[in-house]
Amino acid sequence: MSNMERTLSPLAAEVGGVGTEAEGVPTSASSIVDKCLQLDEGLAAAFIRGDIRLLRRAWVLEAPDQHLPYRQVLEERERRGELPLLSPEEAAALLERGDRRIGALTHPWYSPGDPDPVGVKLKILREALSDLTHIEAIFVDYASLFQHPPKGKRTDAENEAFGRALDIMGDVYASAVGTTVLQIKEIPPRPQEFDGELCLFGLKAGVGEAAVREALCRFGEIESCDLAFESSYGIVCFTTHAAALQAKAANGLSELCSGVDTRYNERSYDGRGWCCFESGVSSELLVRLSVAPRMKAELDKLPPKLISLARGRAPEPVELTHSDVWQRVQRVIGTIEQATFTGKGDKEKVPKLYKSYVARVAKVLTSTLALQTALEAEVAVSPMPSVDAPPADTLRLAEGQLLLLPGADARLAGGDGAWLAEVDTSERAARPLFGGDEAELTFDGCSQTAIPWRPDAEEVEASLRRDLPALRALGERVQRLRDKASRQPSEEGLHALGDVSKGVVADAAKLPAVKEAAGEAGSAILTALDAAKAALAAAVELRKAPSRDAAVPDAAALERAEAALRGRMDGLRSSLERLRPEAIAAAAWRVGGTAGARRYAAGQRLVVRDADGAWREAAAEEARPLPTEFGVKPASLHPWSHAPLEMPLDAFEALRAQHTIVLRAQHSHIADALSGRRLDALEQCVAIEVAGGGAELAAVVDARSLATWLHTLHEERLAGEEATRPPATLLTAGPASGKTTLLTQVVVLSLDGELVPILIKVQRLQRRLIESPGVFASAWNWVDAYLRLEHGEASPLYRMLRQAMMARRALLLLDGLDEGGAKREQIERHVDEVLAPQGHVLLATSRPAGIGEARFTSFHRLSLSPLMPEQQEHALVQRVGKAQAAPLLEYVRDRVPID
CATH class of the missing domain: 3.30.70.330 (RRM (RNA recognition motif) domain)
Known part of the structure; x- marks a missing residue:
């Protein structure tokens, strides 16, 4: 990325540049708090991990202590039954309330080992809490973060937690709706x-x-x-x-x-680097919101953000004054750089923390300012229409229909691990082909994998059914293999296991229907076996050290080798699971191209796409996938041409029409975080060149051609012809390069087409996944689970969006795969193994270094080209005007480093 581009994409860290986010925004004043809480997601995660702990109000008021203990002491007292700290879950829940019930103390440390050796701060804090009745918990760095104990050092684990906490600590003070900053500037006389x-x-x-x-x-x-x-x-x-x-x-x-x-530090509060940083971030977002009076008025209803505390007087709110953003950022950075630090490396670290926070503020601020636009326009936008949408009928499939039934554990891990089942005579339940409990039929309970798809693959099912008896007969041999793999590994045992596994794979590969699946399982087993043999050899060498040369083996090296061996054996056992008859049958059914085929029981209500492109309601007839009055051959019923009916078609169309109006209002303009201006998403924003897609994507050069191409992918699927590659695309670009702007433009450009755009911030999806894992474990995909939680299961809007996805007529836009946090691995896996194979037209964005590249080999690939200098200059003039653009451009060219 060029140095100027930092400034022109979502808020450059150095100068507070341009915000570009325009996520789907609910149009209610209460949503302002939700938008501000987006900035607190990293802080909430730090609370959940226990990197930061909060003091309990009642304990602060009632404890006999005159000096505040450090965190390790408080946790030891906690283990003895005292309650000085909130639990991690309590802290995260309090932050989530969004009403500033967490007090965050910013204060000068009076000495390096103890911030308050004279005991004055605890007394000031107790006096203030008698007036600040809304405060339920308090952050004090000394008590909330791990400290070096007297004459000692933090443990390695404590050091790791401290480092993570230090990186996010600014968010404690900066939270616009989660915290009230309590400022103590007083420096008592030196003892x-x-x-x-x-x-x-x-x-x-x-x-x-x-x-x-x-x-x-x-x-x-x-x-x-x-x-x-x-x-x-x-x-x-x-x-x-x-x-x-x-x-x-x-x-x-x-x-x-x-x-x-x-040792006693008498330097003023305003002369200390950390204090300047805490003061600067405390008001960062709120000062910027001065350009949005209605939103500022809503936040002004909360308790004051910044309150000054001192001995002998009541707490006093501090007025936050507005200043030009450019001047403010420079002033705060200058103040921090001129201040004094005592900690090693802090002088370089703290300005970077401030710049990083400013960058994140702008990403959320842009969508927050978009909310202001929506709030101002909400009177003109009619509410969702009232529709008659009775509950959907129970799913009924024809007897003998083969299905994949996923397990909850596999789904929660992000995958779609499933076993093969057959619909029974009731047409309402399915029984596993290899034993197990019968399962009630539901749309969410079945795997909805559609790719690979082969329209004339009826022989796959017949062939698989012919091979089932022989495949079952292999089960006992595979079980013996698994038993052997559970024993203590030895060179002879692994060699024998390899020979036996090759024999089982060879016999399975003789069965035509499962040949490919058996071969893939065999390759995985051989790879895992070789890795286990190498790990065993390394461990044996280290065990032999004393007998060979009387040397004492390196205990640490031996433990690492033993751990590596255990890991390789776990991998071997996992690979053997793929050889189980039920696993091979399920894999064969997937690769055979018929997993997405459906035969419905007579009377099952469907929504079907006719030859003329119109969607109609229909009732399946016995042994026929489509009603005969449409004159469509049964083979034309494929995953992109129908779905079980979730709601009446007229209700769907009425809701979609109004939802389109709402999306257009939300996404047609981008609220600029630097100037507060509303920028037309298609006309005022600089066009973004797309590069790197290869010959098939040569025509994709901007958002408009990208949107056209995505719809072309859907049109190709509508023909129902063979498909081995999902209509999924991964677009990568560096941070602050315009990925979110591009998705906003795609939303607007897609509103008049057949696809219903659904834009989701992966960071928010992760938050929902952590909060409600059961919903995600039971859903046919995580986008559906997310929408159910966002809108409510009975919401007509949710059911309309669900119907669009069921019929694969939704455009899924996933913003920021690299922002999945603690759940990134599971989310990436879900996108690759569930969403893409389900056949949805999908566009996901990420930083190049933020994802596992090996996962997305089947995806179409794109990257954003850096903006040309003239494009960057044009964008900056749009946002701040010519007068301010010139010095800002000079600053960026001369002082901002190139990545």
Whole structure:
């Protein structure tokens, strides 16, 4: 990405550039809080992980302590039955409420090992809480993050949690609706016991007491020198405090240590780097929202965002003043850079944290400003029409229909692991072909895999049925293999297991219907077996060390080798699962091209696409997939031409028409985070060139041609011809390059076509997945589960969107696969193994480095080209005008580094 492009795409970290997000926005004032909460998703995850803990209000008020303990002490007291901290779940839930019930203390540390050795802050906090009755929990860095204990260091696990917490800590103060910032600027007089004490941070290797005394004795008499006072610093004590101040002010001590300061830090709040950062992010979003009066008015109904605390007076709200965004960002960065830091590396780290937060603010702010636009226009947009949509009929399939029935565990892991079943005589239930409980038929309970698709593959089913007896006969041999793999591994045992597995695979491959599936299983087993043999050999070598040369084996290396062996054996056992008869049969049914074929029981209500392109309601007749009055051959019923009827067609069309109006209002303009202007999504935004798709995508050069091509993929499927590749596309580009803008444009350009666009932020999908795993485990795909949670299962809008997906006439737009957080692996797997094979036209975006490339080999691939300099300049003039564009462009060209 070019340096100027950083500025012109979603808010450059260096300058607070341009926001481009325009997600589907609900049009109610309460949605403002939801939009602001999007910025808190990383913070909520930190709470859930336990990286950050919150003090419980009741404990702060009632505890006998006069000094606040550090986190490890509080957790030890928690283990003994005390309740000083909220649980991770309680903290996340409190943040989710969005009414600023979490107090976030920003304060100067008075000494490096204890931020409040005089005990004044806890007293101020208790006095304030008597007035601030809405505060239910408090963040205090010393108590909320892991600290170095006295004379010790954090454990490795604590260090990892501390690092993650430090990266997200700014969000504690910045949260627009989750937290109230409590600011203490007061610096009490220095206690006498701190007189003369000078801290030496980051002592250089080899520096001893003699060298320290020699270097510092010129400032005054040294009373004592303890270079191991704490793990991160030593202390030199002068007989006078004036001597300590002279040493602090002196230059030329870099040969001793990385920094010096008096042990009692009397520097002002505004002169400290972390305090400037906390103060800056506290008001970042709210100051920017001054361009949206209606939204600001809604947030003003919440308790004050920033409150000043001091001894002897009531808490005082701090007025947040508006300033030009460009000037504000520069002013805050300048203040941070000019301030003083004592922590190693903080001077470089903290400005980057601020810039990173500014970038994330703009992404959410743009959609938040889009909400302002929607709020202003909501009177002109009619509500969803009232429709008559009775519950959908129970699914009924013809007796003998073969189906794949997924398990809940496999679905929750993102996959579609399933067993083969057959519809029984009731036409309402299916029984597994290889034993197991009968399952009631539901649309969500069946795998809806459609690709690969072969329209004339009836022989696949007949062939599979012929091979079933022989396939079942292999079950006992496969079970013996699995039993052997569960034993302690040995060279002889693995060799024998390989020979037996080859024999089983060879016999399975003689069966025509499962030959391909058996071969793939055999290849996976051989690969896993070779890996297990290599891991065993490495472990055996390390075990032999004492007998070979009397040396003691490296315990750590041996443990790593044993762990690697256990992992390889787990992989081998997993590969053997693919050889089970039920697994081979299911795999054969998938690759055979008939998994998406359906034969319905007589009377089953359907929605069907006729030859003229019109959708009609129909009732299936016995042994016929389509009603005869349409004059359509049974073979023409394919996954893209029909679906079980979810709601009456007239209700669907009425809801779709109004939903189109809403989407057009939401996506036709992009609210710019820098200027607050409304930019036309198609005309005012700079066109984005698309590159890297190969010959078949040569005509795709911008959003308009991309939208046309996506609809062409759907038209190709409508013919019902053979399809081995899903109509799925992955578009990659660097951060802040316009991916979200592109999706917004595709939404607008698709509104008049056959496909119903459904735009989903993957970050929000992840949040729903964490909150409601049961819904996702029971849904036929995760987009359906997400929409059900967003709109409600009984919502007509949800049912309309569900019907569109069931008929594969939806355009799925997934924004930010790389933003799946803790669930990224499962989400990527689901997109690759479930959504794409279901045959939906799908466009997903991601950063190139944010995904597992190997997963998406079947996808069409695109990438966004960097904007040309003239395009970047044009975009910047649109947003800030010529007067401000010139100095900003000069700044970006000269000072912003190129990636």
